[in-house]
Amino acid sequence: MGADGLVCRGLGLGVLMAIPCKIAFAAAPNALSLYRSLILRPPPSSVAFRSITIMNNRQSHTTAAAVTDIDAIFKQKRALRSRVKKELKNMDPTLRSYEDNAIQNVILEAPWFKTCKRLCAYISCSALREVDTSNILSEVLQNPATDGHSLTGKKLYVPRVEDRNRNMRMVNISSVRDMIANSMNILEPAPVDADGNDREDVMQANDPVDVLLLPGLAFDKSGRRLGRGGGYYDTFLMNYQELAKERKWKQPLLVALSYSVQIMDDGVIPVTPTDVPVDALVTPSGLIPISPAAMERCH
Numbered sequence: 001m002g003a004d005g006l007v008c009r010g011l012g013l014g015v016l017m018a019i020p021c022k023i024a025f026a027a028a029p030n031a032l033s034l035y036r037s038l039i040l041r042p043p044p045s046s047v048a049f050r051s052i053t054i055m056n057n058r059q060s061h062t063t064a065a066a067v068t069d070i071d072a073i074f075k076q077k078r079a080l081r082s083r084v085k086k087e088l089k090n091m092d093p094t095l096r097s098y099e100d101n102a103i104q105n106v107i108l109e110a111p112w113f114k115t116c117k118r119l120c121a122y123i124s125c126s127a128l129r130e131v132d133t134s135n136i137l138s139e140v141l142q143n144p145a146t147d148g149h150s151l152t153g154k155k156l157y158v159p160r161v162e163d164r165n166r167n168m169r170m171v172n173i174s175s176v177r178d179m180i181a182n183s184m185n186i187l188e189p190a191p192v193d194a195d196g197n198d199r200e201d202v203m204q205a206n207d208p209v210d211v212l213l214l215p216g217l218a219f220d221k222s223g224r225r226l227g228r229g230g231g232y233y234d235t236f237l238m239n240y241q242e243l244a245k246e247r248k249w250k251q252p253l254l255v256a257l258s259y260s261v262q263i264m265d266d267g268v269i270p271v272t273p274t275d276v277p278v279d280a281l282v283t284p285s286g287l288i289p290i291s292p293a294a295m296e297r298c299h
């Protein structure tokens with residue numbers, strides 16, 4: 001499939017051109033730890049969380065029961081992914097288009113988005129039936145930040161998968177011209193820009209990202225997020241949160257974009273210790289703040 005088929009339906013790119021965004025948790029560290037521990041608490045009947053901690057800290061103590069439990073969780077994740085993919089496939093195109101616009105409008109009009117200076121966002125893939133981000137990316141690219149010389153402009157970072165071992169970078173783009181389809185048929189930036197210069201990696205940037213817009217297959221109102229199973233986002237988020245902590249930066253606000261059919265009842269989404277909870281959901285009906293940071297910033 002060529003780049004057109006892929007997606008970026010919006011990125012249909014008639015419009016794309018530039019961007020960025022913002023932060024979060026440091027203001028309420030205690031509330032945040034509470035939020036994080038609550039959100040990642042395993043189902044009462046499972047020992048998987050505790051077992052995985054043991055696996056991480058003392059690998060030789062991994063038990064057969066722990067492995068079985070974690071396997072069961074991954075099996076549940078696979079089952080839920082396939083259920084949600086079917087629902088997305090069956091979604092009425094008119095409803096999808098309505099929800100794509102509604103979600104993007106919520107974001108474009110939100111004060112937390114308008115004020116964000118550095119933003120990480122995914123380039124939506126219509127073949128994967130992801131919530132469209134093309135309007136957002138277009139707006140950001142049309143109003144770039146030129147290193148602090150713009151009051152409203154944003155600097156934009158988008159994902160670039162480096163290998164199949166969970167290595168994903170977020171690199172700066174200022175135009176869609178150099179986007180190419182990767183092996184998963186998702187548009188992503190070439191490693192160097194049109195002038196042959198390396199793109200800035202967000203992990204090497206001097207300033208913190210304010211907001212990350214996240215894709216996913218299923219979400220709930222307590223912040224759980226089910227991805228596509230690659231572990232790319234969870235790994236990147238863990239590394240970025242660690243970097244922000246080391247640098248004493250405010251943590252970025254993690255905002256997931258969700259069609260109505262992707263919002264699950266509490267308890268439906270299985271989680272493991274490496275799953276990073278989101279701060280807020282944007283749905284066609286509006287923003288749902290979840291973490292203390294989101295409640296503080298998104299009103």
Ligand SMILES: Nc1nc2c(c(=O)[nH]1)N(C=O)[C@@H](CNc1ccc(C(=O)N[C@@H](CCC(=O)O)C(=O)O)cc1)CN2
Nearest residue numbers: 122123124125159160161168184186215228230232233
């Ligand atoms: N738009 C977008 N960009 C992104 C991601 C994403 O989810 N969406 N990623 C987020 O990680 C990374 C790429 N990871 C991906 C992981 C899986 C598939 C995928 O096509 N999965 C198939 C199932 C494949 C299989 O099971 O073998 C699918 O979901 O149907 C695509 C991208 C980085 N860029």
Ligand SMILES: Nc1ncnc2c1ncn2[C@@H]1O[C@H](COP(=O)(O)OP(=O)(O)OP(=O)(O)O)[C@@H](O)[C@H]1O
Nearest residue numbers: 077226227228229230231232233234235238274275
């Ligand atoms: N921070 C991490 N460190 C080590 N392994 C990880 C980390 N995050 C995820 N993984 C591993 O990646 C694999 C996929 O994880 P999981 O099913 O939770 O991905 P996902 O949340 O669906 O994907 P994504 O994070 O890309 O949206 C699992 O084997 C998981 O243990």
